[in-house]
Amino acid sequence: MPKVAINSTAPDFVLTDYQGRPVRLSDYRGRKQVVLVFNRGFF
Secondary structure (H helix, E strand, O other): OOOOOOOOOOOOOEEEOOOOOEEEHHHHOOOOOOOOOOOOOOO
């Protein structure tokens, strides 16, 4: 996985929502503010 510098644009990715539908980060670009939080070692 490539490293991302602080305050840089995050690379686009796809995750599924709670109903199993795919959601892309780029779907929100320019429409809403997005905060990404990464937790290591927790389930």
